[in-house]
Amino acid sequence: MKTQELLRDKKLKVTPARIELIELFKREKKPLSYEDIKDTINMDRATFYRNMNKFEEVGLFSVFESNSKIRFFEFKLTPHAHFICIECHSIECIKSLDIKLDGYEVHNMTIKGRCKNCTL
Amino acid sequence: MKTQELLRDKKLKVTPARIELIELFKREKKPLSYEDIKDTINMDRATFYRNMNKFEEVGLFSVFESNSKIRFFEFKLTPHAHFICIECHSIECIKSLDIKLDGYEVHNMTIKGRCKNCTL
DNA sequence: AACTTTAATGCAACTTAGTCGCATTAAATG
DNA sequence: CATTTAATGCGACTAAGTTGCATTAAAGTT
Numbered sequence: 001m002k003t004q005e006l007l008r009d010k011k012l013k014v015t016p017a018r019i020e021l022i023e024l025f026k027r028e029k030k031p032l033s034y035e036d037i038k039d040t041i042n043m044d045r046a047t048f049y050r051n052m053n054k055f056e057e058v059g060l061f062s063v064f065e066s067n068s069k070i071r072f073f074e075f076k077l078t079p080h081a082h083f084i085c086i087e088c089h090s091i092e093c094i095k096s097l098d099i100k101l102d103g104y105e106v107h108n109m110t111i112k113g114r115c116k117n118c119t120l
Numbered sequence: 121m122k123t124q125e126l127l128r129d130k131k132l133k134v135t136p137a138r139i140e141l142i143e144l145f146k147r148e149k150k151p152l153s154y155e156d157i158k159d160t161i162n163m164d165r166a167t168f169y170r171n172m173n174k175f176e177e178v179g180l181f182s183v184f185e186s187n188s189k190i191r192f193f194e195f196k197l198t199p200h201a202h203f204i205c206i207e208c209h210s211i212e213c214i215k216s217l218d219i220k221l222d223g224y225e226v227h228n229m230t231i232k233g234r235c236k237n238c239t240l
Numbered sequence: 241a242a243c244t245t246t247a248a249t250g251c252a253a254c255t256t257a258g259t260c261g262c263a264t265t266a267a268a269t270g
Numbered sequence: 271c272a273t274t275t276a277a278t279g280c281g282a283c284t285a286a287g288t289t290g291c292a293t294t295a296a297a298g299t300t
Contacts, residue, residue: 012276013266013268013276013277014267015276015277017277017278018277033257034257035257043278043279045259046258046260046278047278047279049257049259051277053259065185069185069256069258069286083221083224099231101231101233103236104231104234104235105234106232107233108233109229109230109231109232110229110232111219111224111229112184112226112227113224113225114224114225116224119223119224119225133248133295133296133297134297135247137249138248153286154286155286164249164251165250165286165288166289167248167249169286170249188286189286189287191287
């Protein structure tokens with residue numbers, strides 16, 4: 001769906017900041033934090049966070065916290081788990097795990113540990 | 121194993137604060153944050169965090185972050201996943217999931233969403 | 241048991257990701 | 271075009287967790 005439609009569909013105003021964010025995350029296809037993209041985006045920190053929180057509320061994005069309390073945002077395509085390495089801080093999308101759990105409404109699943117490189 | 125042995129085994133000094141923490145978490149058998157126990161423990165915040173971080177380093181405790189960047193600590197018995205409700209903020213231990221992942225050294229697994237009560 | 245080394249503690253000051261209030265500006269609605 | 275409604279930028283703020291430092295207490299040594 002086109003970005004503008006996406007926003008209208010969720011009854012959100014179409015603004016340059018929102019378009020920029022959604023298009024960036026659609027392109028990147030991976031979880032990013034404010035720190036990761038602050039230099040490439042053209043808006044205030046508050047605007048970034050307010051929009052990302054809205055996007056999560058309406059179900060466009062998924063969000064999770066890494067080690068050391070940093071929030072990562074990802075444009076929601078197919079639901080999947082994330083692996084966060086506590087050593088190199090890399091993040092990997094894990095598509096091989098089923099993220100369902102009977103009786104619960106699962107929003108995300110994160111696994112922390114040491115990644116393939118860091119266990120060598 | 122007795123608390124003192126546990127500490128000596130990890131080459132950590134046996135102090136009243138450490139004994140208090142380990143015995144409390146052994147008793148509770150569930151993840152707790154500093155906020156949860158600050159009024160029942162007899163030590164400074166810094167001492168709490170420094171000790172918990174040590175305990176994690178040496179493998180006695182497991183740690184994970186809830187929503188809203190709060191750290192939860194748990195005395196490590198059998199490894200298991202945790203479910204964190206984003207609505208009522210309750211935490212449940214999920215023993216039914218296998219927390220293994222080929223090629224990775226898994227330290228913890230957290231699932232966020234809405235719990236059984238909150239999806240009614 | 242006293243002596244020395246090494247690490248743990250308490251306190252206050254600090255860090256930092258994220259939030260909030262408010263005045264201003266820009267979308268949407270009719 | 272006028273009006274309503276919500277988004278933006280800015281700076282001030284919040285709160286969980288950390289750090290520096292002087293003090294105190296374990297552990298190891300003679």
